[in-house]
Structure formats: C-alpha cells, structure tokens
Amino acid sequence: MTAAEAGRATSPAATHGGTAMPSARTWVDVAVLLTLAVLGVLGFAPSYGGYSFLLAGMGGLVLGAATGILTTVFRLGGLLTVAVALVGYVIAGPALAVPSQTIVGVVPTLQSLASVAIGTVYGWADLLTLSTPVGAPAYIAVVPYAASWIVALVSTLLATRWLARRPRSAWRFAIAVLPAFALYLTGILVGTAEAYQAGIRGVVFAVLVLLWLGWRRPVGGVAASAVGTLRTRKIVGSALVVVVAVVLGGGAGFWFSPAQDQRFVLRDEIEPPFDPLDYPSPLAGFRHFTKQATDEDLFTATGLEAGDRIRMATLDAYTGKLWNVTGADASSGGSGSYELVGRSLPAAAFVTPVPHPEVEVTIEGYDDVWVPGVGYPDDFELTGGPSAGLSDELRYNASTGSMVLTTGLREGDSYRLDAVTQEAPGLDQLDDVPVASVELPPVEDVPDIVTAKAQEWAGSAGSPAAQLEAIRQVLVTQGFLSHGRASDSAPSRAGHGADRMSEMLEQPQMIGDEEQYSSLFALMARSLGFPARVVMGFAPEVPEGGGAVTVTGDDVTAWVEVAFDGVGWVPFDPTPDETDIPQDQVPKPQSEPQPQVRQPPRADKEPEDLLTPVELEKQDDDEDDLPFVLPGWVYGVGIGLLALAALVFLPVLIIAGLKGRRMRRRRTGGTADQAAGAWEELADRYSELGYLVPPRHTRSMLATRLEGQFPAGEQQAAPRLRVLATETDELVFSGRVPEEAEADALWTAALRAVDAAHDAATPRTRLLARYRVRAARDLAARLTTTAPRRSDR
Template identity: 75%
Template sequence: MTAASVATPVAAPGAAPATAPTRRAALELPSGRTWFDIAILMVLAVLGVLGFTPSYGGYSFLAAGLGGLALGLATGLLTTMLRLGGLLTFAVAIVGYFLVGPAVAVPSQTVFGVVPTLRSLASLALGTVDGWSDLLTLSTPVGAPAYIAVVPYASAWLVALSSTLLAARWLARRPRTAWRFGVTLIPAVVLYLAGILLGTQEAYQAGIRGVAFAVLALVWLGWRQPVGGVAARTDGALLRRKVVGTVTVVLVAVVVGGGAAYWFSPAQDQRFVLRDEIEPPFDPLDYPSPLAGFRHFSKQTVDDAQFTVTGLQPGDRIRMATLDSFTGKLWNVTGAAASTSGSGSFELVGRSIPHAPLATTTSHPEVEVTISGYQDVWVPGVGYPTDFELTGGEAAGHSDDLRYNAATGSMVLTTGLHEGDSYRIDAVTQEAPSVQELSTVPVAHVELPPVEKVPDVVAKKAQEWAGAETSPVEQLEAIRLVLTRDGYLSHGRSSDVVPSRAGHGADRISELLEGRQMIGDEEQYSSAFALMARSLGYPARVVMGFAPEVSEGSGAITVTGRDATAWVEVAFEGVGWVPFDPTPDETDIPQDQVPKPQSEPQPQVRQPPRADKEPENLLTPVQLDQQDDDEDDAPFTIPGWVYPVGAGVLGLAALVFVPMIVVAAIKSRRLRRRRRAARVADQAAGAWAELVDRYSELGYQVPARLTRGMLAARLEAQFPASEQQAPPRLRVLAADADELVFSARDAETAEGDAVWASALDAVHLARTQSTARVRLLSRYRVRAGRDLVSRLTTTAPRRSDR
C-alpha cells in the first residue's frame, strides 16, 4: 500500500471536506476460514482443560479454565482486528489477565464476585508463580489455598491467546502448509500434556479425550486446503475423495486409538505423573524424632500446661506423631525418599482432607485446642481429621503451611505452634475391637520400612512370650501382658525409687529386656513392643502423644507434660490400626529385688574401658527459633503477599520502561553526534537525517533513494489534514539543507542552527498531529532497526495505525 493511499487528503479550495475514515473501516475482521481454524483450536484447548479434573476432584475449576479460554480468545481477536502490534498486544493481554482473573479464578476475594481487590490481585500473582508447585504437592482433590484455581485459568488463557494469534496473524497470511499447522497445534498439545502431567494416577476419560483430540487435529490438518479448482467445479471428484478420506481417518482413529487405549494403556498405578516424582516440600527428617524428646515432657515440664482441649471423650488419646522407622538409635518417620506413602510423606491439604487408607472409624465431636506452653511443628489432634481450621494466634495466618499425612493422621505446621495459637478439628477415631473380635483377623499387608540393628534379645523374647498362641492378636496380647505384668514404670524423676535411663535405642531396649527387672516408661515399653511385633512379621508403629484423664461431660482439659505417653498400633486387615498399650501401671519397685552390683572376675586379657551409663541422657524435642523481642514489638509487619505483588509490578514496569529508556539514550546520542558535526554542511545534513528518522519512527512511509526535495513532498502528502494546523514546509527545509550541503561557501554556524531549529519544529508538529498510541510506539522505535521493529510492532500500514 502506497503512502498516498493511507494519507488523509487535504481538501481543495471550494470543495467539501474529505470524510475521515470511520473506526469500523479500520477493523480487520478474520475470514471464515480463520474463524473455523480458531474454533477447532478452542475445542482442542477445552479437551486439554478437562485433563485437570482428577486434580480438582470435580468441575469447580471449569469456571476458571473456561474463563481463561474466553479471555485469551477475546484478547487475541480484539488486538488482531485493531491491528495492534506485539508490544501493545502484550500490554492489553496483561491488563485483561489481572482485570478478569479475580472474578473467574478467586471470586471469593472480590467485591460482589466481580470487582478485583488488592487481596485478589495478590492471590492471582501468587497463583501464577506458586500454583504449579502447589498443585503437585497438594493432596487431591485440591481446593486450597484459594489461588489454586489460577493454574487452569493461567494455562487456558495463555494457550487460547497464543493459538488465536497464531491462527489469525500467522497462519491466515501464509501458505497453509502442514508444518505451519503443526506449529499452530503446539499450544493445545502442551495444554493437553499439562493436564496429564499435573494430574493424578486416575485419568479423566483418557480414551475418549485422546481419540477426540487426535480426530479433530487430523481432520483439520487434512482440510487445511479449501476444495476448489476446475475439477471440483465440474464433477466434485476432489470433494468426494476428501470426504471419503476424512471418514476413513475418523474410523481408523476411533478403532485403532480405542483399541490401543484398551490394550496398551498402563495401569493406573503405572502412569507417569509429576506429583509422584516431586519430593514433598516438608521433610520431617530435618527435625529430631518426637519420641526422643519424651523425657522433656515427662520429667522437665511435668506440671507445665502444654495446651487446653475441649471436646474430648473418655478414653481419647491425643496423637502428636506416628513413627514407623527404627534405625537402631531411635524411632522416626519414614523419609519421603524411601516411601511416598510412609509416615514422613506430608502434603498440602485443601478444603477436603483425604481419608485414611486403612481405618474403621466412628464419628467424634468437634475438638478445639488452644496452645499455651507447647512449641513444636507437630500438631496435636484426635483420631483422623476430616476438617481442620486455624482459628487464632500467629498460626491463623499460616494455613498454607499446614501439611497432612493421611496414612497416619498426623499434621504438621511448618512455621510451628506457639502460645496463643488455636485451631479446630473435626475428626473420626479408630474403633478398638476386642481380642476376641480380632482372633480370626489376619494382619494387614502394609508397606513399612525395615527396622535395622535390632538386638537379638527382641526376637528371642517375642517368641518366648508369644508362647503357643497362633493368631496374631493373641500373640501380641500375650507379649503385652508380660510387659505390663512384669515391668515397672519409672520416668527417672527424683521421686522415683529407681532411676530409669532415657532413650529407646538398641542398647536401651537390650538393657530393658535383659535386666533382672524391666524398668522404664512409655518410651522404652512402646519401642520394645513395636520391635517385637515387627520381629514376628506384623506391621507395627509407635505413636507419640498425650493421654489426659477425661471424665464424662468434662469441659476444657488442660494437658500437661505429665500426660505425655506413647503406644503402639498394629494394622489388621479390614479393621485398621488397632492400639496396644504395653506400659505397666506399677510404680512401686520392690527394693529387695533391685540387683546389687557384684564383682565380676576379669580375664587376664586387657579389656577396653567399660562405658559408664549415665543416669540421665535426655534428648529434647526440636526447639523452634524464637523471634527477637524487638520483632514482637514491631508496630507494623509487611504482609507476605506484598513482596510477590511488588516484584510483579516492578517487573512489569521494568519491561515497559527499560526498553524506552534504552531507545531514548540511543536517540539522544544520535542527535548529539549529528548536531556537533565539525562542518556546518554536515550539521545541516544531520538535521535533515534526524527529521527523516523521527518521521519514520512516527510511522511515516520513508522511501529510500530519493532526493531531499522528493522525500519532502512525499512526507508532506502523508501529513494529516487539519483546519487548525498547516502542514510543515518540508520542501523549503529540504532546499535550505541542500543549499548548505552542496554550496561551496563557508556557511555561518547560525545558518546550521536555523536548519536544526526548523527540523525540530517540524518533528514536534508531526508528533502533536499523531495519536497517543503512535507517539508511544515511536518511543520504542529506532530507524536503524526499522524493519525488525516494524515486524514486531505493526501488522498493517502505518498511516492507518495513526
């Protein structure tokens, strides 16, 4: 298109003013074929969005996913019809993303479900950055944090926008070759794969979606060329062949694809999904074993209030941590690297807390807990939680730091619990069947890590005490009865008659079982009983917690360190983890039976020094770093969401203004170099070159290889007509520049300055007559890279843009 065809002509004297082109005429509507291409791509994108269904456990995410698709489609079409360049298209897309996103992705944080708030914008930014990792670590179905729905919204928006732009701006203006169709399909294919990789082992209609996706893509590819030509007009043979071929492709895709899906698709537990490959963000092995700090509660903080509980029932035990791995030194949780379903695998939880995989449960009243002296990451609770809410204290603002293990019912708060924190638990508890009811029930097949470095005396005593019993529960009950009947309870306090050494490692268990009397507390007895059960091949684990005295109708119960306890759970098939309490109640140890030290004859061979057993070898639980008092007294704390929002705003500002500053510096250097030329003739030539560059950057057509006079006439013809403002006299300026450049006389400096002043005035006049959008684009244009910048920032002739 020539420059004259896009300029607004100047009305001749006596003629009616020229009619300005309407805005409607400036729109570039897609062709029917482009509309069809976009429709196919959107259907493929919808099939990809449906792949997120297993992760969300329903269709609640569809509002966000389809909203993102609609926004991306509308943005791509609108910017294409308005002929906006790449930079403006990007700006419009980002603004639309943040304006529409809160209403479709986080409507609960908006005003009237539509108007964005600062909180909703912060959630949108956080979800765009962190939602992907949270979706892989959240237990399914995901529902919280609130920004988790941003993932399908953002992915669908990006795919719809890129697909629409490719179809409307790239595919529509180039030969419709197969490889271009393949490139245009890439966004939809990526979205389809994302739904699989970010999903679960259970696929959503994998066969139907896969066959439908393949059929649509193949048919679209086969019909990329319109049916036409002489042969098609005469007998329609080409059309018939294409129809027959299309039907054949559909039938083959359905039969072959359906058969392959049935015969070759992997089992659900063999699907490759990223959530099975990513290690959870919380690793409890970074913290000391809770059981190692048992004496901290039972001896050092005996009478100190730990927390207050309401809603307890008689016989309730408060679970703190569940341990199923023994290293020879202590019991601990199973590391996430060793087992993705063990006691150490904790996941983010949303609105729905997953059910225990092996449990026979009964309902339990709501329990409320208020923390006083307790400080740890482990969250004390009852049974298996079905709903959880942080209600007060510092923890109330850290719900996103909560992790849960469905196999053990254990919860952790990675930021830790402190005085004043409170929470509410809805839970179910495991039924406790009698020995008679379990007499014919086998133990369950549960994958547990092997115990290591177990003393030989454990298996020996287990076989001896189990006696002639044959059923698992009867053998376990026989062992438990021996421990409770022959053992004595001692916490090693000053009031205890006989000291009891802390610890539950292999040496301490050997001491317990090989001594003349068994003396210890819940830490040693639970460890010994669990090791004996494991030596018989039964799945057993140790639970650390509290067992306060609760009577019928009790209100708030204050739990102290004296209430700390430990017990053992064994898994039975179809029943669940049944608790066993192997700790004796007897504390009055007979003094006359206390073994007295006897002299032992030593052989003549030199013996290594004997390790003296210290009466105390206390291990304390993890102590969380406390904030300084100065931080507690701080008058104001910046909310955490401010940082990602601020980073996003600064990043967007840098993206917009840094290129503008760089281009301005380049233009300033160019102008100084031209104006400071040594000769006046060079200064005049530089003034004209600066004018031409500025006009080109404003969108004027600047043909190459024209004299100054001819180019001035072309530029004047492109200048918009205005009754208030006459066009600049560029031909006069061109003549003045030619006279200074080609004359042989020595020109005065003032003459060069006059040419520069006229040139800059003409540039200023052109800028004032241009639209705001054109003036903004000119700040990003440098004529030295005009061709490249033109491809990135314009899609139509420049004068129609202005």
Template identity: 60%
Template sequence: MTETTTAPKKRLDLRPVTGRTWVDIAVLLVLILLGAIGFEPSFGGYGFLLAGLGGLALGAATGILASVFRLNVVVTIVAALVAYFLFGSAFAVQGQALFGFLPTLQSLASIAVGSVYGWADIVTLRTPIGAPQYIAVVPYFATWIVALVSTSLATRWIAAKPRTAWRFGIALIGPVALYIAGILIGTDEPYEAGLRGVVFAILALIWLGWRRPNVASVAEGGAQRLRTRKIAGTAVIVAGAVLLGGGAGFWLAPANDERFVLREEIEPPFDPLQYPSPLSGFRHYTKQVTDEKLFTVSGLQPGDVVRLATLDSFTGKLWTVTGPETETDGSGSFALVGRTIPPQTFITPEVRRDVEITIDSYDDVWIPSVGYLTDLQFTGGSAENAGDDLRYNRSTGTAVLTSGLSKGDSYRLDAVEQRVITPADLEDTATAPLSLPPVTGTPDLATSKAQEFAGTASTPMAQLTAIQLALTENGFLSHGRASDAVPSRAGHGADRVTELFSRLQMIGDQEQYASAFALMARSFGYPARVVMGFAPEVTGDESEITVTGDDVTAWVEVAFDDVGWVSFNPTPEETDIPQAQVPKPQSEPQPQVRQPPRSDNDDEDLLTPVELEESDEDDNGDPFVLPGWVWAVGLSLLIPAVIIFIPLLIIGAIKARRARKRREAERGPDRVAGAWAELLDQYSELGYDVPRRSTRLMIADRLQAQLAEQPVRLRSLAAAADEAVFDGQDVDEERSEKVWTEALAAVAVARGAVTRGRRILSRYRIRRGGPRR
C-alpha cells in the first residue's frame, strides 16, 4: 500500500468574530439606531431612515470585514471612503443618481457637500426638511462614521484586550455623541425623549454590567450564584432606569419652549444686506431698460402684481432689507426651505396655481413671484440645478436665489394672496402689533405732512386713506425721462422726500411716493413696509405676458390685526404737470456780428473712414455638442472607475516606493535582507500565513508547505538572506540583484497559486509579513 501525502489547503489569514464580539456589535448598533431616530423631528417623518440605516449597515459591514481580513488602518480608511461614496448615491441622494443607485458626478458632489456643510445647513432649514437633496447625507454620514468606529473598536480593541469598564466607556462615546447630536439639531418637540433615553440607558448599563465572562474554574455552585447575582443586578438596573429615569424626565425635563436646540441659536447663512437695495435701482428700470424684455409670465389674473422684494428698514438714505441679526418680524430672516414652502394664512385667500416665469434679460438674486409662495420648482436653465440656493422669507413672501437668476432660467410656482379689501371693511380695525425695525432719519416735513393730510381722521384706515388720497390727487407722476414735462430726481431718502413736499408741486414716481407714504404711516406708529415689483397690464386673455422695465412699480403694505398685510398705492396717475408761471426776461438788442464764410465741405468729408475687420464667427458654424445621454453614460462609467482605480494607484505607488527603497539600499546586506522582507510582505498581502516570531528558515518551511508542490526555492532564499546578514562580509550588486530576481520570481509563483479574488484583494493591501531582523 502506497502512502500518499495530502497537500495542505490554501486558506486566508482571517480573524474570526467570536460570539461575544457579535453581541457587543449588536448592542452598539442598537444604541446608534436609538440616537439616529432623534433626527425624526427635523425631517418630519421616517424618510431619512433609508439614509440612516444605509450608513449604519455600511459602516458596520466595513468595520467587521476590515477586521476579518486584517486590513491595516490606512487600507481600512481608504476602503471605507470608497464604499461611502460608492453606496451614498443609492442611500442618500437617489434623485441625483443614475437609475436611482448608480453614482453620478452630481450625486458624488452632493455627498461631499452634505458631509461638510450639511451640519450647518440643517439647523437653518425650516422643518420638516425636504430640501436641499444633500441634507439626507447628514444622517447617512452620522450613522456611517459612528458605526465604523464602534464596530472597529469592538472587533479589534475590545475583543483583544481585557474587558474593562473604561474600554467599554470609550466604545460608548460614538453612540452617546450621536444621541446628543439628534437632540441639538432637532426641534422644540423631541421624539419620544423619555422612552428613548430609558431604553438607551438600560442597554448601556446592562452591557457594562455583563462585560465580564464567567470564570471557567469557578465551582458549579459559585457559577450559579454569580449568574443569579447578574440577573438580579440587571433587574435592579432596569427598574432603577425606568423609575428614576422616567421620574427625573417628568419632573426635571425643561418645557419644550425652553429646550436648547441649535436652530434657535444659529443665524441663517444668507445676509440680504450683502446685496444692494432693489429700490435704489428703480430708475434703472424706468430709464435704461424701459422697453427691454425682462421676463415672461403666464398664469396671472387681472389685478395681479409681481412681487420682487419687501423692504421694511429705513436708514435715512434708503429703504432696505432687515439684517438677519435683527430680532423682528421683518424681511431679513431668509432661510433654506423644503420642497413645500410653509403657507401663509389669509382671511380671504385667492390661490394662484401653475404660474410660469421665464427669465430673459433680468439678472438679480431676487426672484419675481406672485403673492405668497406655497411651492416653487425650477424647470429650466442653470437655476434648475441650483435649487439648494433657494432662500425664502415667510413673513414677506420674498424669495431669493443666492446664485442669481440669468437668461434662460424658468420656474413654476403656486401661491396664495389676499383678495383686495376695501377701506370700509377695515374701518374699525386696528393695526397689527408687529415688531418691525425702527426707521431712522425720517424728515420732519414728512411727519408734519402726515398730520396735515390725515386731518380729523381718527382710525388707522381713515388716516391712511386720507394720506393716500392727498398724494394721488395733488401729486404728479414723472420718471425723470427726457420726454417728461418736468424733471424728477431719483432717490427715496430723507432729502428726496423733503424735496417732494417742499416744491410747488409734488413730483416723483412710485419710488418717492411709496417711500413718503411708508414714512408717514410709520410716524403714526403703524407697521408699514415698501414693496417693489412689477405691474404688467393683465386682461385675462393673454397666454403669456412680457414684463419690461416700464412695468416696474412700488407700493406700501400695512399690517392690520387679524387681517394681514393690506396694500396701498399712493402714486398719482396724472402726468400733465402744470408749468409754474414765471415771467420771461425781456431780451436786449445785441450788436450785429458778421458770420464767418460758409464752408463747402460736405458732412461726409468731416468723417474719418474706419476699416472694420470681418468676423469669421458666422463661418465657423455651431460647435459640436455631445448629447446629454452620452455625458450620463460616460460619467456613470467614469466615476466608478475613478473610485476603484484611484486607491489602487495610490497603494501601488506606496508599494513601489517600498520596494525601490529596499532594492536601492546603500549596504549590500541590507539589499539582500530587503529582498526577503519584500517577499514576506507580498506573501502576507496575498493572504498566506506568515509567522511573525520565527527564523527565516522556519518561515520558508511554513510558506513552502502552503505552496504545496509549486516550484519555488524559499529555503535557498532564506539561507542567502541569513548569510548576507550574519557573515559580516560585503555583498556586491550582482549578488543582491540575483537574490532580488529569485525573490520576485517566488512572489510570481505564489501569486499564480492563489485565486483571482485574492490577487485582486492583495493590490489593495499594505501588510507587514514576518519579523524584521
């Protein structure tokens, strides 16, 4: 009978996960999930859980697999980042991913932006959060990073060290931090605060209490008593957590309006004071772009006006928007909004649906709109991908696109506005007690004229109506154009308002009359603000209306109690301004002066001919533009390739530098030893079991056994390395190159003996195999 020798099976150098470690991982993941659920008040639902659970599963899987395959810290971080971006499109920004899960350039950019800036944006969003799309990256990133760190600690650190309380306490830092983050970025209404807190405390305390395994050497009776004490202690912990924690939460928890949440403390990032007041550019529309097409709008009803900006702060020089630091019900509190804009409440609402606006030559950050928005969707142009830059002020109905509107942008909006209310309806209604920013620098003449125009009227509506009537009947309209009968100076500051009232006739346009009316209303203490917009002529038969600079206008809104903002138009329509009767000076006879001789030069002779170069632009034709589907397919293939191959190139460069440094060592023995060290490192990266505390010959025998019948001479290479290191003689370059050639050949044999998966995985590994001596 012939005795046969069975070759040992090839196996990966894996680190198994024990049952106790699985329990540790499960407890940590449940604690992380309890913390992540705290995001629910911010998102107003459970839609964020797809991103949160996706990050939780991805972080845990990455940490566990990295431990099982013994990946070092650098490779673990690279693999985790690759997986984070590769799967983030499917979990967090499905709307920007190709087919809902394949990463695109836009989805990868959103993941990066959301990871960095989402934390600042989420505390300025109005809840429930629906936009920007990258905001879902916040729970995805939070659960991913905490799960990755926690599972790495459980599988590598806690499993290999004594199970002391302080190590478990460090592992709990991540879940506790996530729990606190859910509270800080939440709202005044916490999500099941008492129940989550008690469950979190019970799990954490039981986990800490049961961290020590039963000692095998303890007698059966002692083990039974120890187990009984653990169970009794666990029951006490549960009862104490429920009674003490629940009672403390009931008696000591602050009221909802006294809770500390970051969204109540952090100012919105948009500051309207960084932009010039729109009203200061009023004459730009009336004189420079009078007939220029600004934008087109469809869906308007007769009497509708297009709102551009609302201004409630007067500095003495101009009306402007309140800054975000001012704690008022004013125009400066712009904030990011969700997909559905919070609606405004009116006593007589009128709904406008599917109003479509297409921008032409208009170029500014203020978005032309109608009434108070309830929904706004960008449908074309560069603004279609800039929805994350949208800011809205619920108090004024003003929307801003921080990246600015430009030609070709289009959007569709739904809005609600208040039906026109007659003065008779508000005859006995008081103005609303709103806190608006105080006006400064109001001219005394405006205050005195307000008293004069109001006369004996006693109610707010009667006084405002009297002032409006005095302005419209006694004033005249002039935009200061060359065609106007009387010039009208631009501006709406205190000096211009004083000029309006001090001249023989009140002459100005909407800019001056709106400013004057608002200042006079404020002199009575009424909450008034100036609104700038456009008033195109709408008959109801037009499918689309073109808005030009000549349609620009301004009006005033005053807030009435239980009614809302009521519009006043104080601008007169009369443009036939009577000339002041000033006697003409009599002309005095002048001596005759002989005129110079007439020149016979023609007008054409006085012009210098200029030769213009011909342009070749028309001859070039339209440039070739790739279709959109080509870009989509190309980016969908390119982005995964970049994610896969960039880490491969980086790790390959590190390995090449490692081998080059060893091969080009100054001393010959170091070069030979380096060849052996390179062989061990590459064997370890291929998944072979390389002993760490053995001689070179013993390591060679162990590796030879794993290679079975492969033609490789590892013992001769180990002996050559020992001889070069220990014989004390110099090694020439020819000898060291020979050893290097044989070592690399042995690596090639080992590489061919493993599966393709192990060969691919080795390219992403940087490992140290065997001793270094």
C-alpha cells in the first residue's frame, strides 16, 4: 500500500463535495459505543418486567446515531445539529415510544406528541414511583427512548467530530465512554432490587471498553518485520484481558455483590407522589353514610357473590383520635404507600387466594378518591364516564388491596376489575396457627381500660384465634347497635377517639355502631400484640343468583382484619346485630316540693327590648375620597403596555450599558492600548450595523473589506478607513509612546467613521444595531458553521 493510500485509510473522514464521510476507524468507534449503549438500555428490563420497552429504547439508539452521523456527513454546525436532532426526536417519538396513540402506528397525533413531551419531562419521576412491572401511563416508554436517544447522539458526535480529529489517547476514549456508562448506571438506579443479567452485562461492558482502549492505535508506523509480532502480541493480550475480566469480574460479582435486599435503587428512596394523609380519614366520615346518605344510591355493582364485602379503605395507624393510613415516611409497605400502576395490578404477597368473578361498578352518588373494590384486584380498567381517560391517576396498595383515583370518582364513571379474595378459614383451622410477623405502626394513646378489658375477655384461651374470638363474642353479645339516629332507642355518639372507646367500656351498656366496635376490637387485638387493622367499606345484600346490586349509604360497614402466619389477613366482624336496647331502669329522683313565695310582677318587656335597634348602612370612607373609580380593564391595559415597553426598551438599556462599559474599558490604559481600542471599537460597531467583519484580518485588510461593503449610493461619504488603519498601526507598532492627544484624535476619527456608517444605514438597520453585540454575533456564527477539519496526528 502506498503512502498516499495509507494516509487516506487513517484520515478521519473522506470529503466528497459538500459531505464528509467518516473513516473506517470512526465507524468502528461508533459501533463500539453503540454496543455499550445497548448493554445500558437492557438494564431497563426489571422496571418494565419484560422487553416491551425495546422498541422505544432501540429506536432511540438508531435515531440518535443516525442523526449524529448524518449531521456530521453534511457538515452541519452546532445549532443546526441540535435543531435537526430535536425535530427528529419529536417526529419519530410517537411511532417509537407511544405507537398506540398514533394513526396506524406511524403518523403522529396531538395526543402522541403531548405524550412524548410529558414523558420526557415527567416520565422519570413516574418510573420511580410506578409499581413494577410498569405498564402505564402510556408515555412511560418515553423514558428509555429519551435516554437511549441522547446517549446515542452524544456518543456518535464524540466519535465522529472529536475522536476523529485528535490523537487517540486513553483519556479521550474514557470521556467518549461516559455517555454509555451513564446509561448503564441509569438502568441500575431506576431498576428494582432484582438485578438483570448483572454479571453478563458487566463483564461484556468491561471487556469491550478494555479491548477498545487496547486497539485504539493501529499497528503501523513500524518496520514490516515487526508488524506481525505486534499484532500477535495484541491478539494474545486481548485474549488475556477477556479471560481475566471473565474470571475476576465473575468471581467478584459472585463474592462481593450485595444481597438483593441491600441493593440500592432510587425507587426505594423516593416517596410516592400521592400521600393519603392529605385526605381525611374515611372512618371519620362513617356517620355521613349512616345519616345523610342512608337512602342515597352510591353505586351499582354486578358480579358480587353472597357474603362479599366491598373494600373502600384499610387503616392501620391509630393516633388516639382516629384510625388512619400509615404515612409513607413511616413505612414503605404500610397502608399509606400507594404506587402508580397501570391496568395490570401487582399481586398481593400475603393472601390465600380464592378466585372471584369479574366485578363491574357504575358510580352514581358516590364522590371520593377511594375506589370501592372486592378483595385484592389484579386487573382494573376504567370503562366509561368522566374519568375514563384518567387511568394514569390510579394508585394501588398491594398489601391492603385498596385503590385510589387521585382525581376522584364522579357520577357516571364505570370500571371493571378482576380480583381474588382471602380465604376465610374456620376457627378450628386457625387453632394452632400463630399470628404473622407484620410491620405495623404502633398505636398511640390507647386507654388503659381497653387493655385491661382485652386481657379479661381473652381469659385463658390458648391460641390467638381463640382469644380474638372470645373478645369478639363479648362485643357481639353484650353490646348494642345504634347509629345515633333520631329513630334509635338510645343515643350513640360518633367518633372513635380514646375518649369514645373509654366511654363504651365504662357505661353500663356498650352502645355504638360499626365505627366504634371495629375500632375497639382492633385496639384490643393490638394491645395483645396481634397485627390488626380496620377496614371500611360496604356490605350490601346480594340476591341469590347475583345480578346488579345498588349500594346505598345504609350498606356502609367496618370490620377488622388480623394477619395469621401462612394464611393472610383473616376478617373478624365484632359488631352486634341490631336489637332493641334495654332502657336504663334506675329511677330518676323526684323533685322535692318548695314553699311558695310571692314573686314581684314581671314586666312584659325587658328594658332592652323597648329599644328598636337601627342598622346603619356601612359606607366605605375610601370610596368617598375618590372622585371616580377606574374600571378593571384600564389596569389590565396599563400592565400590558408596561410589560410591552419593558420587553422593547429593557434589552436596549442593558445592551447600551454593556457597550458603554466596553468603550470605557478600551479608553483606559496606555496610549498604545487606547489606539488599538479605538480600532476594535470601530470594528465592533460596524459588525453591529450588519457589516461582515471577518476575524484574524490585519487592520488594512479589514479596512479594505469594510470600505467595499459601504452602501453603493454613499461611496463618496465613506470614511477613509484605510488611512485610519495605517494611523492606528503606526501608533501601536512604532515603538514610541504616543501622546495622549494622538490617541484622543484617533478615537475621534474612529467614532466619526462609525457615525458615517450609522447615517448611511437604513432605519431598520439602525434599530437592529441597538439590540446587537458583536461577541454574540461571532459566537452564533461559530455555532452555525463547521470548522475545517484537521488531519489526524
């Protein structure tokens, strides 16, 4: 091969007309960097539970790489490259990331374009708060698309525009690897506690980087007899690198990798965006259903079975005032940890499942964020109504089976869900079963009488189930049910705070409704060390054979669930049946007769009643002081005019200040510096007037160029710039110290030349010159043009 051929083979690019094709070595660099990026993209698999993201991830890689290569081939500048990349990202994004929202999977729609924009900004936060595997919202696939696109674009530009023009040193290669490494690290951080092919991906990534660094210099520039030896050494060394990386990397990964529960991922560190503590406790509004909404149709459900209870909310934290959900900061898996989910809901981990038919619900008078459901749903779909398009607002707690729609359910909404229910074992089946070890927040301010009665009623029962049943039997046999309505035979105070719990046990008769009995039973269970929680929901009467069931406020109820090891959360109903409440038989004391005393006559009216109050019309003193009141639109117009004036004149003032500071800086210092500054000021002013002022020109050359650009009709009035340039050179390079008067005369002549150009310009040009700064114009020119390429060293 001749020397010329060798030079062409190692040159960074081959130029053909207006294009520049990358060299073979640059293509290898691009291929290696994109392969490393593919390894990073695969790290998103744990979050998506499969490879549904690959179309978006690989599509982003291809798009970013193609953009980088094509803009390099056609020698586009920085700004044009960014513009082309953004346009391609937006146009191709719908087909690659959200094809379900496009026309025939390709043509973008407004909805798909909006999804790409939303996913680019907010998809990262949603991905970290979604319950894995993620399936919704629809824009969630934009995350791997955006990540792979930016990494491929930057990596390709580094390989074709940076590495190709500079010596191939190790530190430059390390910088080029950074985007792919960042994508690799991102896949880990946004993943789950379960690593995805960590050993294989890590070893392959390391081997590729090491081989690329080892072969970064071609085998050339040495004697022909030594070429074969060097190539053999490189091959042997590369093989050793692969073996060492596989053995040491695999061994280190096996022996030193952290346990799965100690793996650091961001989703474990970020609090979900929905906090149910921002909403009032559902149990605190129990009496609203039993009093105000007793006969109101809340919703209609089909698919229910006899004995079904509809879960509304699950509460496991007691503050002494009420039961509520656990705060997300107190427990990552408690009743307050709700995750953004799609149509497919994560399965409950602690349940003995029993299949249940599909349930469909249509909302009527119900209006709340808590979504009524049966058991533990595993599939949910909003099928109609005002909330039909708001599936992205659904949050789910897999440990309690509770669902929340952050926008709230409204009349006309309908949804469908598939669920499993908890098997309800008999007491004989739970006789030898211990309670489960479940993390629950401690209950606070529990009255002492609650603990004492729990121990008394549990008695000598052996198993936890027997103790709970003994307490339940006392409540249902000795207590009485009352909702506190006017028609009830005995009053019943609302609430379930510590004072209400004490009142129930201290009074001669226990009186309350499901709110009080479930709260009391749960507190007694917790005082014995049993994991218990309160569930609020509905228990409608389901006819034989199923059919549609209309749920009203009268169907509201509450019950208690206790966790048993290996079984799940077993329900207990501690509320007694509705029976007549016996009246208190204690006779009331009779009033003793008092001696009659003659009382003075009472006036028909009190003295103050004799005065008729007169309401004086309250007047605003401020209004009397004003001769007139300006209408509101005047203020709006005034603010708009002030904003427009600020938009027009504020930049002019700022730029004028910058130019004044620039000229003052140039007029200070030595007289030679002042002379050079006068010419620099002239060149800047001409550039701001729209003249082409090329850099790196001598003053004489620049003066000739500027005189040639003077308007054709104003040539006679054109200043003698070449004379001014010669005078400037004489003062700067003569070696003598110019007089102050000479520098001032030069500044006067330069400013007079600027005034001549200003007078010859059009009014539009003079106006634009007020908004121009030469430094900004030069920077824009550099970004929009491609610098000439240098040969590889």
